[in-house]
Amino acid sequence: MSLSRYDFPPGFLFGAATAAYQIEGTAFGGCGPCHWDSFAATPGNVTRAEDGARACDHYHHWPADLDLLRAANMDAYRFSTSWARVMPDGVTVNPEGLDFYDRLVDGMLARGLKPFQTLYHWEMPSALADQGGWTNRDTCARFADFAQTITERLGDRVASIATINEPWCVAWLSHFIGAHAPGLRDIRAAARAMHHILLAHGMAVERLRDMGQKNLGIVLNFDYAQPASDSPEDQTAAARWDGIFNRWFIEGITKQSYPEIVMEGLAPHMPQNWQDDMPLIGQKLDWLGVNYYTRHLNAHDPAAPWPHLRDAQGPLPKTQMGWEIYPDGLHHFLTRLARDYVGDLPLYVTENGMANADLVENGTVTDQIREEFLFAHLAATRRAITDGANVQGFFYWSLLDNYEWAEGYEKRFGLVHVDFDSLARTPKSSYHALARALARND
Numbered sequence: 001m002s003l004s005r006y007d008f009p010p011g012f013l014f015g016a017a018t019a020a021y022q023i024e025g026t027a028f029g030g031c032g033p034c035h036w037d038s039f040a041a042t043p044g045n046v047t048r049a050e051d052g053a054r055a056c057d058h059y060h061h062w063p064a065d066l067d068l069l070r071a072a073n074m075d076a077y078r079f080s081t082s083w084a085r086v087m088p089d090g091v092t093v094n095p096e097g098l099d100f101y102d103r104l105v106d107g108m109l110a111r112g113l114k115p116f117q118t119l120y121h122w123e124m125p126s127a128l129a130d131q132g133g134w135t136n137r138d139t140c141a142r143f144a145d146f147a148q149t150i151t152e153r154l155g156d157r158v159a160s161i162a163t164i165n166e167p168w169c170v171a172w173l174s175h176f177i178g179a180h181a182p183g184l185r186d187i188r189a190a191a192r193a194m195h196h197i198l199l200a201h202g203m204a205v206e207r208l209r210d211m212g213q214k215n216l217g218i219v220l221n222f223d224y225a226q227p228a229s230d231s232p233e234d235q236t237a238a239a240r241w242d243g244i245f246n247r248w249f250i251e252g253i254t255k256q257s258y259p260e261i262v263m264e265g266l267a268p269h270m271p272q273n274w275q276d277d278m279p280l281i282g283q284k285l286d287w288l289g290v291n292y293y294t295r296h297l298n299a300h301d302p303a304a305p306w307p308h309l310r311d312a313q314g315p316l317p318k319t320q321m322g323w324e325i326y327p328d329g330l331h332h333f334l335t336r337l338a339r340d341y342v343g344d345l346p347l348y349v350t351e352n353g354m355a356n357a358d359l360v361e362n363g364t365v366t367d368q369i370r371e372e373f374l375f376a377h378l379a380a381t382r383r384a385i386t387d388g389a390n391v392q393g394f395f396y397w398s399l400l401d402n403y404e405w406a407e408g409y410e411k412r413f414g415l416v417h418v419d420f421d422s423l424a425r426t427p428k429s430s431y432h433a434l435a436r437a438l439a440r441n442d
Contacts, residue, residue, distance in 0.1 A: 003378050004437045005073075009385065013114065013393035014438050015076035016069060016415060017351055019121035019165070020085065022402040023058040023065075026051075026123075030096040032088020035129040036122065036405075039181035047408035055403045056418050059100065064425065066107050068416055069399065072431055073438035076114035078350060078395045079104065080121035080165065081154070083146050090125035090142055098153050105157050114159040116350075116395070118219060119147050119204065121165040122180070122405075133182055134170060134193040137271065140200040147204035151213055160215040162289055162350070163204045167197040167249050168221055179406055187306075191269035195277070198252045202280035209283070217287040218253070219350045222246050224295030224329035228312035233300035237309040241298045244307065246333075254341045256282035265306040287392075288342055289350030292330045292377075294323035319373075320355035320411050327376040334384035334391055346392045352377045353397035355404070355411040358428060365417045365428040374430060375437075396434070400425070 005014060021036055040051035058065055069077050083090065085097035108115045120143065124133050133139055151161065164170065174180040176190035184190070205216050225242040227234040243259040252258055256278040258266075297312040304310065314324040334347060354373045358365050374396060385391050401414035409420050415431040418424070 003375055003382070005440070007382055009392075011392070013075045013348075014434075015074045015078055015113075015116065015393065015395045016072075016399035017078035017116075017395040017397050018058070018080070018399050018402065019118070020080045020082035021052045021055070021121065021123045022398075022404070023056040023400055024082065024085070025053060025055045025057045025059045026082075026084070027053040028057070028059040029085060029100050030088065030094045031082060031085040032090075032094070033126040034082075034084040034123040035126060035133065035181040038126065038129075039183050042183070045181075045183055046406050047410045050403065050408035052403045056400050056420075057423055058400075061423065061425075062104055063107060065400065066104075066111050066113065068425065068427065068431075069113055070111040072415070072427075072435040073440065074113065076116050076159065076393065076395070077108055077399075078116040078118065080118040081150050082123050083120060083143075084123045084125045086150050087125060087146055090128035091145070093149055098150070101150070101154060105154050109157060115154075115157065116160050116162070116348075117154065117158045118162040118165050119143075119150065120163065120170075120200075122170060124181070129182060134175070134196045134200075135189045137196060137199070140196055140203050143200040144203040144207045148207050148211065151208055151211060155208075155211070155213050160217060160287065161208065161213065162217050162219045163201040164197060165219045166221040166291055167194075167201070167218075168245055171197050172244060187265070188269040191266040192271050194248060194266065195271055195274050198249060198281045199277050201253075202277065202283060205283050205285075206280060215286050217285050217289055217348075218249075219289030219291060220249050221291035221293075221351070222329075222333045223293075224326060224332060226295055226297050226314075228297040228299035231300070233302075234298065237300040237307075238298040240307045241296065241309060250288075250337065250341050252278070252281050253285065254282070285342075285345060287346040287348060288337065289348050290330075290333060290337065291351035291397075292333055292349070293352065293354075294319075295326040295329045296324075320357050321407075323354070325354070325373060325376075327373075327380040330377050331380040331384045331387075334381065334389040335387050338384075338389040344390050346390055348393040348395065349377075349381055349391065350395050351397035352394070353413045355407075355413050358401070358412050358417055360417055360419070360426050363426070365426055367428045367430045370415075370428065370430040371433045374434065
């Protein structure tokens, strides 16, 4: 598929994304412990019990990593600032952490890259996790303090700030399914986390708006929910999954309400007087980030407790994660969000990518399947723009192979291969294909 930057509107931004815990290395620079460290240290949670202590050592290799972005003709870099690095105990400021992000942002600007900052990409300081983490309302206020602290240092130079990355993962995947830190499987904890993560977003937006900060948003992830059959039961199962995964967070923000089909299960477990928080949660955004990877086919499972559903495998090719490759889902969400929720609000595809078992052979990495994946999703984005969605940028996940959470270092999402022993970086064929597509002819 032949696409270039000139197939998109003028000013459309292309970039790649990373997250602090996944690449930086928490052993460096006075970073404090977080709940991912203890989650990984518990048998059975993470492949080979690997953690982010070293990761890609981006803490020391950041100049070369930023050079890779620039050499690929990218316009912007989506990065996150670790709460545990800036405030190792969740409260006390670590000057080394602030200095690191100072250098990093200045390095982006020196290379002509727009810094797209994410405040929270999942590294809850252990001291706050000890107090209940996202099940504890007080954590939301501590997050607003963190947002203020880091923004006082970087806010004059970043192009945008996202409060939270993927609240569904923070709340549901981590407190109901238990697949991510803190690894809970508790509907009451999940209900509280589902609400408190949005309250933290609202408190941070309020704090940063009071500081005069511009260009504030949030990054939500979306999963195409399709019934496994035409039966009414499977139709309801898909609607319930769509409510949990896709509607809960965007409707909390844009409608100041939660879907009834989800409240059927969560209402008894919600925090007291949660309704009073909705105006704070529902403050106006300046933009919305859209993360999209796959679809799931949902089947009714009467033997299971609420939400009474199970996954059914779709027929399309799968990534190394076992996720079905379904580019039409990205077009669906971009147009659905514009139509039903945000109107002409600027949208950014803040993550889209795939894991593949990439190997270095004779000094090169050929990942044709990722090239096809990437350009198919770029084409879906372009179609959404044609159909009226105000999409203003696309960030591939991820720049580097990195620490893939519960998958450890097993799954590779990067445009750049990382040898986790030597830390050598090898751009893959997908990196070079994207660089060619983004080349300017002026």
